[in-house]
Amino acid sequence: MAELSINENVMDLTPDGPRLKGMRCKNCDNHVFPFQKGCPKCTSDDVEEVQLGTKGTLWAWTIQGFPPKAPPYLGETDPAKFKPYGVGYVELPGQLKIESRLTVSDPTALKSGMEMEIVGETIGQDEDGNDLVTFAFAPV
DSSP, X not given: OOEEESOTTTEXXXXXXXXXXXXXXXTTOOEESXXXXXOTTTOOOOEEEEEOOSEEEEEEEEEEOSOOXXXXXXXXXXXXXXXXXXXXXXXXXXXXXXXXXXXXXXXXXXXXXXXXXXXXXXXXXXXXXXXXXXXXXXXX
16 A cells, blocks of 8 residues: 555655655745745745755654544544654754654653654554555654
8 A cells, every 4th residue: 555644735755755845935034834825924925835854953842641632633542552652843954943743752762952854654544544644753
């Protein structure tokens, strides 16, 4: 079966891994994720879609220790079967800080300032058996 992005408006799955779709304002150079049609900083609508960087620095983090509300969450919702995962802000140099799932759930293995890179992470399957893939950041 195939791998499918959980949201084609947020990211593309490429042979080199997931690539996040962001926005850059041509007026003030502000970056936003996910893409939107106007700049929240200066209100300009002179914007362009850009691929965001694939490496960054872990800025802040926590561990998600219980199932989020579904929908929109697509993973295991039974508290007895749920596997905790990391959630953090990763700073993409020259662009922005992005909130993301992390591949590490051990709090002793995460440190503010560590280098991270984007990876694809399967979080379920659709009715046809295709893997549903989201983005996450993993330590380099």
